[in-house]
Amino acid sequence: MSTQHGVKRVAVIGAGQMGGGIAQIAAVAGFDTVVFDANADAIGRCEKTHDKLLARGVEKGRMTEGDAAAAKGRLTYASGFDAVAGADIAIEAVVEDAGVKREIFAKLAGVLTGDQILATNTSSISITEIGAATDCPERVIGMHFFYPVPVMKLVEVINGLATDKGVTARVIALSEAMGKVAVPANDRAGFVSNRVLMPMINEAFYAWMEGVAEPEHLDEIMKLGMNHPMGPLRLADFIGLDTCAHIMNVLADGLHAERYRPCPLLEQLVVAGRLGNKSGRGVYDYSG
Numbered sequence: 001m002s003t004q005h006g007v008k009r010v011a012v013i014g015a016g017q018m019g020g021g022i023a024q025i026a027a028v029a030g031f032d033t034v035v036f037d038a039n040a041d042a043i044g045r046c047e048k049t050h051d052k053l054l055a056r057g058v059e060k061g062r063m064t065e066g067d068a069a070a071a072k073g074r075l076t077y078a079s080g081f082d083a084v085a086g087a088d089i090a091i092e093a094v095v096e097d098a099g100v101k102r103e104i105f106a107k108l109a110g111v112l113t114g115d116q117i118l119a120t121n122t123s124s125i126s127i128t129e130i131g132a133a134t135d136c137p138e139r140v141i142g143m144h145f146f147y148p149v150p151v152m153k154l155v156e157v158i159n160g161l162a163t164d165k166g167v168t169a170r171v172i173a174l175s176e177a178m179g180k181v182a183v184p185a186n187d188r189a190g191f192v193s194n195r196v197l198m199p200m201i202n203e204a205f206y207a208w209m210e211g212v213a214e215p216e217h218l219d220e221i222m223k224l225g226m227n228h229p230m231g232p233l234r235l236a237d238f239i240g241l242d243t244c245a246h247i248m249n250v251l252a253d254g255l256h257a258e259r260y261r262p263c264p265l266l267e268q269l270v271v272a273g274r275l276g277n278k279s280g281r282g283v284y285d286y287s288g
């Protein structure tokens with residue numbers, strides 16, 4: 001396979017939920033895909049999830065058994081960074097920590113020294129800042145997928161200050177080859193998706209805190225009234241309350257505006273360990 005994107009082999013850095021989802025759709029779309037994670041447990045969980053979701057795709061008639069086996073055959077899992085060499089694009093999906101990402105991109109730039117693309121799935125960290133950690137910021141770009149990756153159609157493609165237009169065109173072509181719709185945005189805190197989504201979620205916490213409505217009623221109003229698949233508080237649980245609070249702080253810092261700080265009630269739930277679906281309780285209780 002060699003088209004406008006020029007990609008045959010994809011390296012995904014990070015075997016968490018986002019990285020695993022990105023690797024899955026890349027392999028299903030026909031790309032040789034390696035998933036790198038230094039944590040062997042994360043790799044094991046990622047491979048199990050791939051087996052489960054590919055089997056589910058067959059069960060649901062979205063692919064044949066042969067397609068699923070071929071996709072699995074294109075996936076490899078590695079806990080050594082050397083596995084990244086030979087990729088035409090690296091898509092990083094590790095923890096949302098600017099320091100960690102800068103370190104990874106400096107390493108990637110040292111291994112992928114040609115015209116390979118260095119993409120990050122960050123949801124809010126500056127692409128320009130990540131690019132500045134390398135000697136090739138023109139090859140660094142944001143490729144923001146949405147959770148759950150196999151289901152959500154969008155890739156928000158974010159250009160840093162130095163991103164080359166040719167790299168943007170290749171990433172748009174690659175996203176489309178992966179079955180997604182790519183939409184470009186520029187590099188301001190939160191880009192478009194989280195600049196607009198997170199203040200809505202934050203406002204829902206304020207409305208709840210002020211007693212405007214109970215969470216169930218608030219969510220029902222937004223779900224049915226706006227035709228959203230889930231209400232904002234349920235969505236906050238789905239994304240993770242810690243992630244929502246973190247992104248609000250990134251918006252406040254990046255846009256120099258205190259009005260973006262997380263709602264005190266959101267912060268309080270995070271401090272209490274109520275992080276949403278992943279911890280069994282957030283706004284709602286998932287223990288049952």
Ligand code: CAA
Nearest residue numbers: 056060123145146147148149150151152194229230235239
């Ligand atoms: N992983 C993989 N597949 C999943 C999944 C997951 N975590 N959760 C649901 N699915 C799949 C289901 O398996 C199902 O597929 P099948 O055909 O195999 O059954 C399909 O999605 C639909 O699921 P359900 O029928 O169970 O439920 P639903 O129709 O209510 O859809 C939903 C579930 C797709 C999650 C839907 O509620 C939805 O779209 N919610 C909003 C999601 C959203 O806004 N995501 C973006 C979050 S923001 C973000 O990611 C970016 C950021 O920077 C924070």
